[in-house]
Amino acid sequence: MILDNRGMQPPQPMMRTLAAIEELESGQQLTIINDRRPMFLFPELEEQGHAYEVEEQADGSYAITITKHGV
Template sequence: MILDNRGLEPPQPMMRTLAALAKLNQGETLTIINDRRPMFLYEQLDELGYRHETFAREDGSFEIRITKG
């Protein structure tokens, strides 16, 4: 599943992401695309036990792959 959060003002990207993550089953992955690195989201993901990887995209946005652990 891909969630495109580009063009949204904080805290909308984080709220949308957390809502989508709540629907995932163990081992499933959500990919989000954000205009900036979601620094506050990383803290939440770590606390909730999600694994995540961040990739810079050519257009200046960031792709974050989040797996429910």
């Protein structure tokens, strides 16, 4: 599942991302694309136990792949 958050102003991308994670089953992945590095999202993901990988794109945006933790 890919969620394109480009063009949105904070906190919309974070709120949209967290809502999408809630819809995932344990172990499923969500890739988000943001205009900027979502610094406030990372501590929230860590607190909830989700794994994530960050990849800066050629256009300066960021692709973050999040794997929902097992509950």
